[in-house]
Amino acid sequence: MTISSYSDLLTAARAQATPQRLLFAFTTAQLPADASLEQQQSYQQQQGGALTPVMCVDKLIDELTDFAQLVEESQQTGAHWDLVFVSSMAARSSVAAEDGVAIEAGLKKMLMAIDNGQIDGFLAFNRAGDLLRLNQMNE
Numbered sequence: 001m002t003i004s005s006y007s008d009l010l011t012a013a014r015a016q017a018t019p020q021r022l023l024f025a026f027t028t029a030q031l032p033a034d035a036s037l038e039q040q041q042s043y044q045q046q047q048g049g050a051l052t053p054v055m056c057v058d059k060l061i062d063e064l065t066d067f068a069q070l071v072e073e074s075q076q077t078g079a080h081w082d083l084v085f086v087s088s089m090a091a092r093s094s095v096a097a098e099d100g101v102a103i104e105a106g107l108k109k110m111l112m113a114i115d116n117g118q119i120d121g122f123l124a125f126n127r128a129g130d131l132l133r134l135n136q137m138n139e
Contacts, residue, residue, distance in 0.1 A: 006067040013061045018090040020061045026081035027051040054079045058103045067129035085122040
């Protein structure tokens with residue numbers, strides 16, 4: 001199945017033989033202090049910037065309905081975000097505490113990958129719910 005929307009992601013996750021847990025890392029796009037003129041122009045066109053994680057959460061697939069719900073829940077935290085990265089893992093139990101160590105490890109790994117610019121293994125959505133194709137610029 002080709003995933004071209006958040007709805008497709010939920011459908012694909014629900015179709016798995018093993019119940020899925022989705023991991024979300026919410027990030028902001030910021031302009032580095034030492035940004036070049038080219039980087040500044042890209043950032044102004046919403047085409048660049050450094051991604052900084054601001055919060056993360058895990059959800060069982062049954063806890064998710066649509067992207068609007070995810071945005072609404074994130075707004076309750078008061079944290080601003082520009083992009084959300086999504087990954088999945090098989091749920092061992094419907095009780096989060098029983099999967100706690102694996103979930104924490106998965107989220108930490110995800111945040112480290114984002115910090116290191118290794119984002120090609122995740123799906124990325126903007127605040128409008130559009131699936132994005134991000135390019136990593138190497139310097």
